[in-house]
Amino acid sequence: MSVAPPPSGEGMPAHPDTWTVRVREAAVQALPPEKLLPDGQPTYVASWIYVFGVASIASLIVIIASGSILALKGPAWWHYTGVGHFFNSIHMWSVELFFFVMVVHLWGKFWMAAWRGGRARVWVTGAVTFLVAVPTALTGYVSQQNFDAQWISTQAKDGLNSVGVGAFFNVTNFGQMYSYHVLLLPVAVVVLVSAHVLLVRRHGVVPPFEIDSKKAALVSTARLDGSGSSTPGNSPASQPSTGAQS
Amino acid sequence: MIGLLAVVLTVLFSSPDDKPSTVAQWSRELPANFVATAAKELNSTSDTAEYGPPYNHNSGGVQHFLFLHPQRWLGVSHPIDTAENYVIDPLKTVPGDPALRSAVAEYQAAPEKTKKEWGEAYAQPLEEYETAVEEKKTPPKTVALNATTGAVTVQASGAGPVPRMMAGLLALAKSGGLDGSLLTSNQFFQTDYTKPLLFMADGGLLGERAEAQHLLGEQWGMMNETGSYPGQAWLWLYALWYQVEPIKSSSNADIQVMIIMGLLSLAFICIPFLPGIRSLPRKIPIYKLIWKEHYRSQQSV
Numbered sequence: 251m252s253v254a255p256p257p258s259g260e261g262m263p264a265h266p267d268t269w270t271v272r273v274r275e276a277a278v279q280a281l282p283p284e285k286l287l288p289d290g291q292p293t294y295v296a297s298w299i300y301v302f303g304v305a306s307i308a309s310l311i312v313i314i315a316s317g318s319i320l321a322l323k324g325p326a327w328w329h330y331t332g333v334g335h336f337f338n339s340i341h342m343w344s345v346e347l348f349f350f351v352m353v354v355h356l357w358g359k360f361w362m363a364a365w366r367g368g369r370a371r372v373w374v375t376g377a378v379t380f381l382v383a384v385p386t387a388l389t390g391y392v393s394q395q396n397f398d399a400q401w402i403s404t405q406a407k408d409g410l411n412s413v414g415v416g417a418f419f420n421v422t423n424f425g426q427m428y429s430y431h432v433l434l435l436p437v438a439v440v441v442l443v444s445a446h447v448l449l450v451r452r453h454g455v456v457p458p459f460e461i462d463s464k465k466a467a468l469v470s471t472a473r474l475d476g477s478g479s480s481t482p483g484n485s486p487a488s489q490p491s492t493g494a495q496s
Numbered sequence: 497m498i499g500l501l502a503v504v505l506t507v508l509f510s511s512p513d514d515k516p517s518t519v520a521q522w523s524r525e526l527p528a529n530f531v532a533t534a535a536k537e538l539n540s541t542s543d544t545a546e547y548g549p550p551y552n553h554n555s556g557g558v559q560h561f562l563f564l565h566p567q568r569w570l571g572v573s574h575p576i577d578t579a580e581n582y583v584i585d586p587l588k589t590v591p592g593d594p595a596l597r598s599a600v601a602e603y604q605a606a607p608e609k610t611k612k613e614w615g616e617a618y619a620q621p622l623e624e625y626e627t628a629v630e631e632k633k634t635p636p637k638t639v640a641l642n643a644t645t646g647a648v649t650v651q652a653s654g655a656g657p658v659p660r661m662m663a664g665l666l667a668l669a670k671s672g673g674l675d676g677s678l679l680t681s682n683q684f685f686q687t688d689y690t691k692p693l694l695f696m697a698d699g700g701l702l703g704e705r706a707e708a709q710h711l712l713g714e715q716w717g718m719m720n721e722t723g724s725y726p727g728q729a730w731l732w733l734y735a736l737w738y739q740v741e742p743i744k745s746s747s748n749a750d751i752q753v754m755i756i757m758g759l760l761s762l763a764f765i766c767i768p769f770l771p772g773i774r775s776l777p778r779k780i781p782i783y784k785l786i787w788k789e790h791y792r793s794q795q796s797v
Contacts, residue, residue, distance in 0.1 A: 294787055296789055312498055335513065339506035343511070344502040347501060353730070360777060361786065362777065370769070378765060381761055394513075399516070401702055409753065412748070420550075420574060420690060424688065
């Protein structure tokens with residue numbers, strides 16, 4: 251998709267070479283609107299396994315929403331009010347659901363070999379998200395200010411100290427752990443999940459094995475003919491569509 | 497749906513919130529254990545005192561793997577002098593007790609060798625007492641516990657001013673003053689609980705509570721939660737290695753497990769690039785289940 255230059259007039263450059271224009275054009279080229287927010291999804295996405303990806307995002311939203319309410323009232327609130335305990339419980343259960351659905355999603359993607367067709371970065375961002383989510387949860391557990399936090403922090407310190415990480419990441423330092431839990435690590439998770447989803451939009455949902463090999467053959471033929479090429483299964487628009495939003 | 501499910505689970509099961517232990521509680525519920533631990537802190541023979549980096553320059557808790565010594569390399573970043581931080585400094589804050597102040601002054605003025613002798617003379621009967629209690633045997637008469645006052649009397653000759661100091665520390669702990677004292681530093685606002693937590697971890701109260709809640713290492717505690725709640729079940733593989741020999745009985749178990757999990761994590765990230773692993777999905781056709789409807793519709797076409 252090409253970007254029309256702004257109308258030239260008096261005092262208006264035809265196509266300014268500014269960083270905003272460069273960023274905009276690169277972004278639109280990588281993710282044109284019909285890819286960013288597609289009309290439909292391939293028909294092969296009609297399988298229950300695909301629910302677990304969006305369920306992971308939904309869980310993350312509930313975690314952040316409930317966590318934000320807990321953060322608004324401060325770390326001690328949930329210990330002495332019923333409402334606070336309610337939101338803490340939602341936060342805890344949404345974390346359990348998050349890891350459960352994410353692990354099912356991960357296994358599903360493994361058995362689909364979802365890294366095919368130039369989608370290695372999708373797998374990598376997903377894997378790193380899982381690995382970053384683990385210390386995000388751990389910092390939450392040690393920030394609870396109850397017996398659980400006392401025990402987990404005094405035990406976890408040994409593993410971290412043994413590899414030198416304990417020298418700058420102190421699980422018994424509530425202030426530090428709370429900061430990591432409420433801000434630094436959730437930001438990292440959200441950035442990784444965003445990159446993951448944008449890469450899925452860019453490359454499209456990986457096709458089933460048979461279509462992949464047929465399309466690869468078609469694309470190879472197209473390249474030999476000198477016509478334009480695309481990664482197999484790259485564009486959702488190139489697949490028969492259900493018309494439903496994914 | 498996820499939000500609804502979280503609310504349903506909340507309404508049905510709520511979440512755990514076991515109250516934290518305090519030093520005051522510990523000194524009241526397990527006074528002999530408290531005094532025994534405090535004696536080790538004064539004598540620099542406790543787990544924290546002997547730990548090494550990041551708390552001090554000893555080596556009791558220092559781990560390595562082959563030529564890798566990251567714990568030592570990263571050094572002491574959170575210095576703790578157990579004798580000063582856990583005993584001497586808190587005792588100096590106790591007002592209106594000239595006998596206690598005199599005992600502390602006498603201890604501080606003594607040469608290191610004398611301090612060690614006093615400390616060992618006092619700690620020995622307490623260690624025997626703790627061992628007897630752990631093995632459910634009759635405890636020695638050298639340690640007496642007053643059930644009414646909670647006072648601990650240790651018959652130890654050659655212990656110098658240590659018995660007086662320990663009695664003063666026990667009284668301070670029971671009053672709640674030691675909890676506050678251990679959090680004190682140069683700043684008014686505090687958020688770092690390292691000192692009181694390590695002190696309590698050196699003692700028996702946290703471990704006793706943890707065992708009752710199946711949170712110990714040998715109980716796969718890393719994955720568990722208090723009560724019957726699910727914990728960090730995703731740490732199952734991390735917890736598994738600690739149950740397997742030779743890691744289980746190794747003094748370098750932590751670094752060994754961290755290295756194994758680090759390598760597995762790296763392999764997990766790099767699955768698309770690992771020959772053999774990346775071919776498994778095609779060889780084990782679980783994808784036929786996943787795309788069952790798609791293949792069926794293709795066949796009918």
